[in-house]
Amino acid sequence: xxxxxxxxxxxxxxxxxxxxxxxxxxxxxxxxxxxxxxxxxxxxxxxxxxxxxxxxxxxxxxxxxxxxxxxxxxxxxxxxxxxxxxxxxxxxxxxxxxxxxxxxxxxxxxxxxxxxxxxxxxxxxxxxxxxxxxxxxxxxxxxxxxxxxxxxxxxxxxxxxxxxxxxxxxxxxxxxxxxxxxxxxxxxxxxxxxxxxxxxxxxxxxxxxxxxxxxxxxxxxxxxxxxxxxxxxxxxxxxxxxxxxxxxxxxxxxxxxxxxxxxxxxxxxxxxxxxxxxxxxxxxxxxxxxxxxxxxxxxxxxxxxxxxxxxxxxxxxxxxxxxxxxxxxxxxxxxxxxxxxxxxxxxxxxxxxxxxxxxxxxxxxxxxxxxxxxxxx
Amino acid sequence: xxxxxxxxxxxxxxxxxxxxxxxxxxxxxxxxxxxxxxxxxxxxxxxxxxxxxxxxxxxxxxxxxxxxxxxxxxxxxxxxxxxxxxxxxxxxxxxxxxxxxxxxxxxxxxxxxxxxxxxxxxxxxxxxxxxxxxxxxxxxxxxxxxxxxxxxxxxxxxxxxxxxxxxxxxxxxxxxxxxxxxxxxxxxxxxxxxxxxxxxxxxxxxxxxxxxxxxxxxxxxxxxxxxxxxxxxxxxxxxxxxxxxxxxxxxxxxxxxxxxxxxxxxxxxxxxxxxxxxxxxxxxxxxxxxxxxxxxxxxxxxxxxxxxxxxxxxxxxxxxxxxxxxxxxxxxxxxxxxxxxxxxxxxxxxxxxxxxxxxxxxxxxxxxxxxxxxxxx
Numbered sequence: 213x214x215x216x217x218x219x220x221x222x223x224x225x226x227x228x229x230x231x232x233x234x235x236x237x238x239x240x241x242x243x244x245x246x247x248x249x250x251x252x253x254x255x256x257x258x259x260x261x262x263x264x265x266x267x268x269x270x271x272x273x274x275x276x277x278x279x280x281x282x283x284x285x286x287x288x289x290x291x292x293x294x295x296x297x298x299x300x301x302x303x304x305x306x307x308x309x310x311x312x313x314x315x316x317x318x319x320x321x322x323x324x325x326x327x328x329x330x331x332x333x334x335x336x337x338x339x340x341x342x343x344x345x346x347x348x349x350x351x352x353x354x355x356x357x358x359x360x361x362x363x364x365x366x367x368x369x370x371x372x373x374x375x376x377x378x379x380x381x382x383x384x385x386x387x388x389x390x391x392x393x394x395x396x397x398x399x400x401x402x403x404x405x406x407x408x409x410x411x412x413x414x415x416x417x418x419x420x421x422x423x424x425x426x427x428x429x430x431x432x433x434x435x436x437x438x439x440x441x442x443x444x445x446x447x448x449x450x451x452x453x454x455x456x457x458x459x460x461x462x463x464x465x466x467x468x469x470x471x472x473x474x475x476x477x478x479x480x481x482x483x484x485x486x487x488x489x490x491x492x493x494x495x496x497x498x499x500x501x502x503x504x505x506x507x508x509x510x511x512x513x514x515x516x517x518x519x520x521x522x523x524x525x526x527x528x529x530x531x532x533x534x535x536x537x538x539x540x541x542x543x544x545x546x547x548x549x550x551x552x553x554x555x556x557x558x559x560x561x562x563x564x565x566x567x568x569x570x571x572x573x574x575x576x577x578x579x580x581x582x583x584x585x586x587x588x589x
Numbered sequence: 590x591x592x593x594x595x596x597x598x599x600x601x602x603x604x605x606x607x608x609x610x611x612x613x614x615x616x617x618x619x620x621x622x623x624x625x626x627x628x629x630x631x632x633x634x635x636x637x638x639x640x641x642x643x644x645x646x647x648x649x650x651x652x653x654x655x656x657x658x659x660x661x662x663x664x665x666x667x668x669x670x671x672x673x674x675x676x677x678x679x680x681x682x683x684x685x686x687x688x689x690x691x692x693x694x695x696x697x698x699x700x701x702x703x704x705x706x707x708x709x710x711x712x713x714x715x716x717x718x719x720x721x722x723x724x725x726x727x728x729x730x731x732x733x734x735x736x737x738x739x740x741x742x743x744x745x746x747x748x749x750x751x752x753x754x755x756x757x758x759x760x761x762x763x764x765x766x767x768x769x770x771x772x773x774x775x776x777x778x779x780x781x782x783x784x785x786x787x788x789x790x791x792x793x794x795x796x797x798x799x800x801x802x803x804x805x806x807x808x809x810x811x812x813x814x815x816x817x818x819x820x821x822x823x824x825x826x827x828x829x830x831x832x833x834x835x836x837x838x839x840x841x842x843x844x845x846x847x848x849x850x851x852x853x854x855x856x857x858x859x860x861x862x863x864x865x866x867x868x869x870x871x872x873x874x875x876x877x878x879x880x881x882x883x884x885x886x887x888x889x890x891x892x893x894x895x896x897x898x899x900x901x902x903x904x905x906x907x908x909x910x911x912x913x914x915x916x917x918x919x920x921x922x923x924x925x926x927x928x929x930x931x932x933x934x935x936x937x938x939x940x941x942x943x944x945x946x947x948x949x950x951x952x953x954x955x956x957x958x959x960x961x962x963x964x965x966x
Contacts, residue, residue: 242635254792255633256632257629257632257790257829259905259906260792260906261900261905261906262907263915263916289807304914327714329709330711333728334706336713337704337727340725349714350710351710399776402779403772406772407813413633415633415634415635415637416789431667431669450635518665519662528638529635529636530635530637536640537681
């Protein structure tokens with residue numbers, strides 16, 4: 213792997229101290245995986261919860277190694293490799309609140325505690341019960357700046373995750389045929405990504421057909437509809453390698469495209485190219501969004517590009533900065549993000565192109581290698 | 590649908606008032622779906638996040654209708670049907686913290702605020718910034734008791750979700766063959782569940798082979814290993830209908846079973862039967878666990894039944910009470926839960942049976958109809 217967790221923790225420790233944070237809490241999350249390699253469980257739609265689930269995670273104090281707090285159910289089925297370091301095991305019948313309060317106050321009650329943005333509300337409530345006078349801050353303000361610039365090892369993981377998408381896109385193309393359902397294709401995408409070594413989809417796979425005579429819009433990401441000739445089939449998928457997420461998209465036309473599809477396809481490719489050119493160190497995320505969007509607005513399709521241009525990506529699918537109108541973060545070398553312009557106009561046309569890029573002095577470099585030529589099947 | 594959201598909100602309002610809670614916050618979650626029908630997004634492994642994601646949800650005050658707070662990105666792609674009621678839209682460039690603080694203080698600053706157990710830590714931090722004197726409580730203490738007993742309409746949804754599992758189990762059996770990989774079978778299970786109308790898997794599907802000569806344990810829920818003769822293949826899957834989750838399991842033997850598999854299979858069936866008999870109104874969750882577990886302990890396999898007997902289930906996969914040693918909640922008519930004893934002994938044998946039950950005066954009634962006979966393929 214080569215991911216330098218110890219170095220990350222050293223920088224994090226310094227950042228905590230500089231921010232005046234006495235203690236930080238991370239549940240199993242991208243934050244905790246970044247700092248320690250502690251693996252996240254796969255996502256579940258319905259809450260997946262063991263006794264004392266809220267206590268699961270690790271506590272960090274500047275200048276010391278983390279203390280892991282692990283409920284019995286989590287340890288039994290989600291940590292086959294265990295954890296290197298101090299572990300406080302919490303049995304199902306234990307008084308988790310008392311154990312947790314003791315750990316929070318170890319060495320003196322902290323005045324300022326940072327919690328992961330995705331920590332459970334139930335955990336934060338218990339921190340406040342244990343430390344009524346505490347000042348709480350969002351850990352993202354401390355850890356976000358460390359996570360956003362990727363190391364060579366992180367780029368390698370993101371590239372492996374992206375190349376799986378390229379491979380799957382090439383393989384799935386032959387499945388796009390009239391009569392096949394979107395669900396069948398999406399299921400095959402999910403299977404192929406895992407077959408090629410991805411741990412899980414990084415988000416719910418989208419396969420949706422749009423075009424003349426079909427009123428559906430892009431809010432339904434997969435249907436059980438059978439594909440019919442004349443529609444553009446948009447793909448949006450990604451997978452996870454060593455914890456790092458990919459995110460990729462193309463649109464394939466089924467049957468001979470009409471003039472509007474041909475026009476729109478070239479527009480989204482041109483919009484992405486404008487974004488790529490703008491995505492250099494020193495420009496802001498908002499500037500990349502504006503450069504991308506302007507191409508679509510100039511072509512008269514601005515009303516149908518209804519989302520931000522992209523988002524940073526790493527251990528999480530959507531990381532800050534967002535490549536979006538409101539985000540004025542200055543891009544730095546080593547940031548990784550998607551550029552994914554679309555035109556989704558229900559009943560008429562739908563097309564999107566999406567790749568994962570790393571910001572470099574010479575411009576944004578794609579970690580995907582899949583071509584962007586129009587594909588008609 | 591027939592799900593009585595207005596009636597639920599009325600009971601919730603009374604419960605908030607009785608608990609001295611002035612305001613409650615629910616993000617998109619089982620809690621919010623229970624109270625309003627507001628749909629959850631599908632789960633994603635890497636965080637899926639729009640600008641101001643932390644503000645998404647609804648605020649409830651006793652005696653009033655909820656106020657929905659919906660960021661632009663969430664509204665654009667996740668709420669095609671909109672929401673009935675007051676909606677405060679938050680654009681990407683808006684000052685979400687100021688808008689949220691204004692809503693929290695509308696009509697006077699609340700003294701006690703309840704937050705969903707799964708609310709984002711980032712949201713709770715901002716509640717505290719807006720209301721430094723507030724007392725925070727875990728909403729589960731108020732809403733959990735309302736959610737745990739299911740109505741006839743909820744039971745109907747759980748039964749539909751469970752019957753999809755039954756159908757898929759019957760269909761997938763013919764795919765269990767030497768040379769087929771666990772991943773191929775799990776992908777087919779996921780596809781079939783959606784094909785039969787499930788919205789999504791309710792949790793990550795498990796298909797894992799155990800038995801003589803195979804050292805893997807049950808922490809790896811799916812591998813890319815090809816199945817070989819002589820192993821027991823355990824299934825653990827569920828899907829979602831109208832927001833309600835199912836959770837089902839069987840083990841199928843591939844090739845002629847040895848005497849230990851035959852013995853263990855009967856033990857887990859007998860253990861489940863003991864749990865069913867114990868799961869009557871008035872008994873505690875812990876008593877059901879003990880009755881189930883005792884059968885396995887008496888048979889000498891106690892060390893290999895490493896988890897709780899089950900958990901309640903509804904809009905979430907794991908709801909309280911848990912059918913577990915530490916949970917002394919008294920069961921009531923209309924509670925729904927799994928009884929899922931296992932014996933997972935690496936290198937030797939693995940078998941589990943799991944169905945979804947509703948607590949009734951005559952005993953636990955299964956919402957699954959799939960048989961429990963030993964299957965050898």
